[in-house]
Amino acid sequence: MKSTQQFTAIIEREGDGYVSLCPELDIASQGDNIxxxxxxxxxxxxxxxxxADPSEVQNRLHSKFMEHERKSCN
Structure with a gap:
């Protein structure tokens, strides 16, 4: 059974195209339009x-969660 998760997508114009980022996983891409x-x-x-190795997935998700928690506590 496939599980579904939602992640953030940030898309910004850069030069002649657009850059997209998933900050939770630190993954980026690009395209000619949005x-x-x-x-x-x-x-x-x-x-x-x-x-990805399951440990890499956990590391990326955990590091973003911890970063968010540190910002929330300040």
Missing amino acids: EEARQNLIEAVELFFET
Whole structure:
């Protein structure tokens, strides 16, 4: 059974195109327009989950969670 999780996608104009970032996983992509940047980011995140070692996934998610917690406590 496939589980579904939601992640943040930040898309910004850069030069002649768009850059997309998933800050929770520290994954980025790009595209010529917003939709292409979004789709490319989705593909990059899917590839990450298909190929990354489970410990790498946990490390990235845990480090972003801890970073958020430190900011919330200050």
